Amino acid sequence: MQITMRADGKQAVVRLSGRFEFSAHREFREVMDTALQNKDLETVTVDLADVDYIDSSALGMLLMLREKANQAKKGLALANPRGIVKQALDIAHFERLFSIV
Amino acid sequence: MSGLGATPMLPLGDTGIKILVADDQRVNQRILEVFLRKEGHTVVVAGNGSEAVELHRREHPDLVLLDIMMPVMDGLEAARRINEAAGDIRTPIIFLTAMSDQKTMLEGLELGDDFISKPIDLAILRAKLRAFIRLVQTQRTLRMQQQRIELLNDEMRSESEVASFVMGRVLANTEPPDGHSLQYRVVPSVLFSGDLILARRTPSGRLHILLADAVGHGLPAAINILPLFFPFDGMSRKGLPLATVARELNRRVRDLLPVDRFVAATLVSIDFDSGFIDVWNGGNPPALLVKADGQLAARVDSMQVALGVNDDDPGLFEPQRIEFTADDQLILFSDGIWENSAFSGDDPASRMERLLTATPPSGRMDALIEAAITAGQADDLSTVVVTMRETELQRKRHGIETIRLSTTSLSLRLGVEALRQPDILDATLSMARTLGFVAHFPRLVSIFTELFANALEHGVLNLSSEIKYQSGEGPMKFVEEKQRRVDALSDGFIAVEMDLDAFEGKQVLRLMLSDSGTGFDVNEPEHATLADDQMTARRGLTLVRSLASRLSYNTQGNEVIALIGSDRPTA
Known part of the structure; x- marks a missing residue:
């Protein structure tokens, strides 16, 4: 999986692409920690448009991220899930936990 | 977890390694031993091939210097056995030889790694050792890693066995x-x-x-x-x-x-x-x-x-x-x-x-x-x-069409097939029972029984109740006539609904029955011709009125709603 982050003023968009699964664990955490520690940022959006697979450990990473974002008092949104990724988020009912845009 | 500590530790030093020297000549043994010690290595000495094999097994040297011409067992045979015993990671072997025929050289290179010709030039030996020490150090690391992996693998396997056992029980x-x-x-x-x-x-x-x-x-x-x-x-x-x-x-x-x-x-x-x-x-x-x-x-x-x-x-x-x-x-x-x-x-x-x-x-x-x-x-x-x-229940319930069913509500439609079943009343009530309605609203049974009988007899079957309350043969005739009409029934239904509701601040069960009949005059007074001590046509309704918190008919008289409280019927 590839991760890129673009910060623009108070907002950051973290764009993931490829298969979002356990192997992405370390990199995902590093990028997210960087984003959450950045005092200028108010919201972080995880863009899933280019993710073509997500497994349950990745859902777990999103839950962990949600908890950290809450602690850091930053807004968090998931954006553009599609196909099997959208299906996985739907089954897990993540719309109750995250703002999905 | 103790394993790693049990791994045999090889003698360490920056460049010092453990070398097994095998030569039958005392002089050669001595020269090599003194030289190698000075270079910082640990030396083990064997006097023939057989001793070399035994010392290799016991001492785990990092490198073997093996003379080819030896009594008891020659160097080539010793190398063969050392290799067999070493397994995956071979101990490097350098042959020491005065012979230079091609056949021996080729065989030696197959079993070992290098040659040094006798008499030994110590400068050449030092140079060759340098290359082998690097190899030995790589091998040493490799061996430790392999041991570590094997150990972890063993641990994982045994943990897995424990877990599989538990899961099997589960x-x-x-x-x-x-x-x-x-x-x-x-x-x-x-x-x-x-x-x-x-x-x-x-x-x-x-x-x-x-x-x-x-x-x-x-x-x-x-x-x-x-x-x-x-x-x-x-x-x-x-x-x-x-x-x-x-x-x-x-x-x-x-x-x-x-x-x-x-x-x-x-x-x-x-x-x-x-x-x-x-x-x-x-x-x-x-x-x-x-x-x-x-x-x-x-x-x-x-x-x-x-x-x-x-x-x-x-x-x-x-x-x-x-x-x-x-x-x-x-x-x-x-x-x-x-x-x-x-x-x-x-x-x-x-x-x-x-x-x-x-x-x-x-x-x-x-x-x-x-x-x-x-x-x-x-x-x-x-x-x-x-x-x-x-x-069992489904067998009884044959013909009941379920419109809606949840943990808090029930909606059924009983068509002709269902109404023909002799125990249809019981089957319907048992559905209410599984939802807990009967336990919570004990009055439901009496109220439902009365209203259901009304809906079937007077509504769907259009039987007059007068006949039922005539003295003598009346009740018998009524039953016969009812059966005749049930058998001939080609059309008609009773719909039943039960939901939880609130009435005057309390939880009640709302029961609704409607039927395909033409209804009756809701406002008609009690039947005038019947004596008070006889069963009156409206006796059932009177009972229902006293049991229900509220009872209301539609104007046509073919739909009734009862609100039923959760208190027990008073005796």
């Missing part, structure tokens, strides 16, 4: 009642599974099933699942309601596991007597109910987030109720099957339905698993298939 089967069947299968993607299937009968005979799928797979996932076992088992044995079990499991996962570790779960309670299945699905693929021919009859999709992620709010754990009939199958599976490429795509349900309709009922569980394995298994695969037979 999966212990529970038999459903006669005629019904329960099949399940878990196929782990690695040594053992992060999927778990539990089944337990409750004291009243319901079957509780849990299909859980923890994040990831292998040992960590299996560990995450174990906390579910005891609460599920204990609470099911006590017969606690499914919502209570689900809520407790959520609480356990929340309390025990880190935030990114959740457990998708489908919890099911099958009431074989009354034909209901309660399903709670948090984060799993849909639970499917299919007909004997494999057609989809009902599905319960994920309704909440997974166990461990839900708030501890009782409202989140209310199950959804579906009804089954004879030969229906309840099919549960983990996302390893649902998201498998054999089914995934735009419409996994219809792809799965195609497989199910093409497979006889008894082979469906294996067919799902095989399809997923054939398409390439990426995750743990698990399925449960419960095949239901007709329940």
Whole structure:
């Protein structure tokens, strides 16, 4: 999986692409920690448009991220899930936990 | 875990290694020993090939200097044996020889790594040793890593064996009642599974099933699942309601596991007597109910987030109720099957339905698993298939059309076929009983019996009650006439609805009956011609009025609504 982050003023968009699964664990955490520690940022959006697979450990990473974002008092949104990724988020009912845009 | 400390430690130093020298000449032994010690190495000396083999076995040298011409056992034979004993990682061997024929050189290079010609030039030996020391150090690292890997592997295997044993216990089967069947299968993607299937009968005979799928797979996932076992088992044995079990499991996962570790779960309670299945699905693929021919009859999709992620709010754990009939199958599976490429795509349900309709009922569980394995298994695969037979109640209930059924409401339509059943009243009441309505609203039985008799006799069958209350043959005639009209019935229905409602600040049961009859004059006074001490036509209604909190008819007189309080009837 590839991760890129673009910060623009108070907002950051973290764009993931490829298969979002356990192997992405370390990199995902590093990028997210960087984003959450950045005092200028108010919201972080995880863009899933280019993710073509997500497994349950990745859902777990999103839950962990949600908890950290809450602690850091930053807004968090998931954006553009599609196909099997959208299906996985739907089954897990993540719309109750995250703002999905 | 002690293992690594037990690994034989090789003598260490920046460049010093342990060298076995084998030569039958004392002088040569001495020269080499003194020289090598000065260079900082540890030296072990053998006087012939046989001693060399033995010392190699005992001392684990890093390098062997082996004279070819030796008594007892020559150097080539010793090299052969040393290599055999060394296994995968060979000890480098340098032959010392005065001979230079091609055959010996070739054989030596096959068994060893290099030659040094005698008499030995110590500068050349030093240069060659430098290269071998690098090799030895690499080998030493390699050997330690290999030992470490083997050790970890052993530990993992033994942990796995313990865990598999536990999981095997956890999966212990529970038999459903006669005629019904329960099949399940878990196929782990690695040594053992992060999927778990539990089944337990409750004291009243319901079957509780849990299909859980923890994040990831292998040992960590299996560990995450174990906390579910005891609460599920204990609470099911006590017969606690499914919502209570689900809520407790959520609480356990929340309390025990880190935030990114959740457990998708489908919890099911099958009431074989009354034909209901309660399903709670948090984060799993849909639970499917299919007909004997494999057609989809009902599905319960994920309704909440997974166990461990839900708030501890009782409202989140209310199950959804579906009804089954004879030969229906309840099919549960983990996302390893649902998201498998054999089914995934735009419409996994219809792809799965195609497989199910093409497979006889008894082979469906294996067919799902095989399809997923054939398409390439990426995750743990698990399925449960419960095949239901007709329940006693369903036999009675034949012809009752269920319009709506939930844990709090019931809506039925009794057509001609149902109204012909002699025990239709009982069958209808037993449905109300399974919803707990009779227990909560004890007056329901009397009120329903009276109103149902009215709706059938006076509404659908259009019987006059006058005949019933004539003295002498009257009641008998009435029964005969009723049976005659029931047998001849070609048209007509009674609709029944029961819901929870509130009346004057209290919870009541709202009962509504409507029938296909023409109704009666609601305002008509009690029948004038009948004596007071006889059963009057309206005696039933009078009883109902006294029992119900409120009773109202529509103006036509073919629809009645009773509000029934939860207090017991007073004697």
